[in-house]
Amino acid sequence: MIKISNQEAAVLGILYEHHHYAPRIEEIMVKRGMDEWTDIEFPSIPHILKKLEENKLVKIKSRNNDDPSRKVYYITDNGKLVLKQKIKSILSKKEKIIHPFDLGLANIHILQHNEIIKSLELYLKSIEERIQYLEHSIKVQEENNIPYNFISISSRSIPVLKAEKMWIKEFIDEIGGKLK
Numbered sequence: 001m002i003k004i005s006n007q008e009a010a011v012l013g014i015l016y017e018h019h020h021y022a023p024r025i026e027e028i029m030v031k032r033g034m035d036e037w038t039d040i041e042f043p044s045i046p047h048i049l050k051k052l053e054e055n056k057l058v059k060i061k062s063r064n065n066d067d068p069s070r071k072v073y074y075i076t077d078n079g080k081l082v083l084k085q086k087i088k089s090i091l092s093k094k095e096k097i098i099h100p101f102d103l104g105l106a107n108i109h110i111l112q113h114n115e116i117i118k119s120l121e122l123y124l125k126s127i128e129e130r131i132q133y134l135e136h137s138i139k140v141q142e143e144n145n146i147p148y149n150f151i152s153i154s155s156r157s158i159p160v161l162k163a164e165k166m167w168i169k170e171f172i173d174e175i176g177g178k179l180k
Helices: 006-017 022-031 042-054 077-092 100-106 113-143 148-179
Strands: 058-062 071-075
Touching: 006 022, 006 042, 006 071, 006 077, 022 042, 022 071, 042 058, 042 071, 071 077, 113 148
Parallel strands: none
Antiparallel strands: 058 071
C-alpha cells in the first residue's frame, strides 16, 4: 500500500468530496481555514497533485486540451482506499508533537527573571488572542454552513488552549516564587 503525506491526504480529502481544478482546491482550503491546521503551502498544490497522479491516486480529465490549467482532478478508487487507510491511521494514535515552546522551557535558565515573566506573559496573551480568533472562526464557519467536521477542528483546540493558559498562569506563579 502506498503511504501518503498529510499534505497529500488533505488534497485527496477535498477530491474525495468532488472533482476540482487545482485553483478550486486552494479556494476550498482557504474557505475552510486549512492554512491554520495543515502544514500545506498553497503554492505546493500543483506539485502534490502531480505526485498523486504519478502514484495513480488521482486522474486528470482535461476540459480544454489547449489549456493545461483547465485540468480537472478526480480521486481514483485506489486513491480513496489509500486515503481511508491514512485517515484510520491518523485517528487511531496520538502523534508526537514537537513544540518550540518546549525548547524555550529547556533553556529558560538563560533569561533573567524579568525576561522570563515578560516572555511568558506575551505567550499568555498570544494564547488568549488565539482563543478569540478560534471562537470567531467557529461563528463564521457556522454562518457559512461549513461541515461540522471542519468546525470541530477549531472547537477541539479551544479547551486545549484554555488548559495551556491555566498551566502558564500557574507556572508564572511558581517561577515567580522560586526566583525571588
